[in-house]
Amino acid sequence: MRRTPISDAPLGYRPLYLQVRESVLGRLIEGSWPPGALLPSEHQLASELGVSQGTVRKALDSLAAEHLLVRRQGRGTFVAEVEEGNIVFQFFRLTPDEGERNLPESKVTNISKVTADLAARRALELMPRTFIWRIERTRYVAERATILERIVISTERFPALDRLIPLPTKNLYALYAHRFGVRVGRVEERLKAVAASARDGRALGCAKGTPLLAIERIAYSIDGSRIEWRQSRCLTDAFHYYAELR
C-alpha cells in the first residue's frame, strides 16, 4: 500500500484511500470476512496498511455508504448482514398503499435446470452452452396471489441449488450470500405496464388484459458481475412501486 510514485506522468494517480478501499473490498469479495464479521479497528487497519487512521476512515465510510459495511460507534465496523432491519427492503420497492410493508411469502411453482437461451445469456453475460436454473414463484400478500416472478441464475455460481429445496420463501439474497458466498451489491430495474396474459390471469386471479406492473431486474455482485435476472409481474390495485430521487 504505497502511494504511486510522483513522476512526469501523474496519470496513474489514485488516491491512497481508494487503494485502501479496494483492499478492503477485495477481502469482502473473496469472502474472508463473512456477513456479520467484525473488522479490525481503524487503528489496526491503518498500521497494517501503513497509512493514517483518517485515510482508513475515508475508505470504510465509502463502503458503509454503499451498505456493505455497518459502523457502530463504541463497538466497531461490521460486514453488513443481508437480512438486517430496514435493509431487507433495500431491493424490494413494492409497498402496500395502506399499512405496513412486508416481504411477501412465495411459493415455487417450477424449478428446472436448462441450457441458457439467448435472452438469458444476454441478460447474465453467459457463454453459449452454459446451464441455468429457471425458477418460477408466486408471491402472496394477505393470502392473495399478487406477484409472479421468473428468476434466472447460472448453475455455475449456484451449484446443487436443488439440494436446498424448499427454498426460503422470502429472501433469496440471504441464501445467495450464506450458502454460495455471492453478495448482491446493486440492482437495476426497468419497469413497464403490460397486459396480463391468460396464464397470468389464471395465476393471479384476474382477467386477461388486466394492467400489470412488469419489473425486469438485473442484480449485480459486489465484484460487478451479473448474478440474477428476474422478471416480475405485479398486481398494483393495492400496491405501488416506491422510488425516492434526490
Place this chain on the structure above:
Amino acid sequence: MRRTPISDAPLGYRPLYLQVRESVLGRLIEGSWPPGALLPSEHQLASELGVSQGTVRKALDSLAAEHLLVRRQGRGTFVAEVEEGNIVFQFFRLTPDEGERNLPESKVTNISKVTADLAARRALELMPRTFIWRIERTRYVAERATILERIVISTERFPALDRLIPLPTKNLYALYAHRFGVRVGRVEERLKAVAASARDGRALGCAKGTPLLAIERIAYSIDGSRIEWRQSRCLTDAFHYYAELR
C-alpha cells in the same frame, strides 16, 4: 457558530459540521446564493464561521452529495444549476428502450386557477380555500404523444404564473428555480399499472384499456415543504422507467 456547551445533558449535541451545513443550506434556501453562484472558498467560510477548514469541507461535501452544490477542483464551489448536464435527468427516469435519453417536448392542453380540492390539499399540505394552478400537458417523443401529465402547484408559491405563458416545454423545474426561487431538492414517486380511460386513449392514440404506467409524484423543496403534485400516465411500449438500487 459556537459548539453547544458541554454539560450533564449532552442530548442537544450537534456536530459542528452539521451546524455549518445548516448555515450554508439556510443561505441556499433564502436565495442569497442563486444557482450558478460561486461560494466563498473553504478557508474564507472557515474563518467567517470560526471553525477549521476540514469542518467546512465536511459540510460542503454533504451538500454536494445531494446535488445542491458542485465542487470543481481548482475553481471553487458553486450552487448547482438546475439544467446542468446529466443532472437534468435526476428527476426524469423514463428511458427509451433503444437509443438516447432525451427530455421530451410538451404541449400544454389546459391551465387554470381553481380552489384546491381535498386531494390537492392533502397532496401539497395546503389550507382550505387556497388556490392552485392545474396544468395539463401532453409530452411527445419522436412526435408521438407518449405521456399525459397533470400538475398541481399552489398559486401562493407561483403567483402570476399565467404571465409566463408559454411555459417552457421541457424543464419546469428550471422555471421554478429561476423565476420563483423555488428549488426542488427531492421527489417521491409511486408507480402503478392502470388501464387507459377512453379519454387517455384519445389523447395518446391507443385503445381504451391499454396498460399505462401511472406515476404519482410529490416534489419537495430543499426546505422540506411540498412544491408540486404531478400525476403522469405513460405509454411504455417503447419506454421504461429506470431505477438503480444500492
Place this chain on the structure above:
DNA sequence: GAGTGGTCTAGACCACAAT
C-alpha cells in the same frame, strides 16, 4: 476504565484551473 468509531484541528502537500 478501556476500546471503538465520530468529530475537530492545524498544517503539509498534491492536482487542477486560471492568470
Place this chain on the structure above:
DNA sequence: TTGTGGTCTAGACCACTCC
C-alpha cells in the same frame, strides 16, 4: 504563479458500548 478543492497526516477530545 496564485488560488482552489482534494488528499494525507498526527494528535486531541468526544460519545458510545462493554466489561
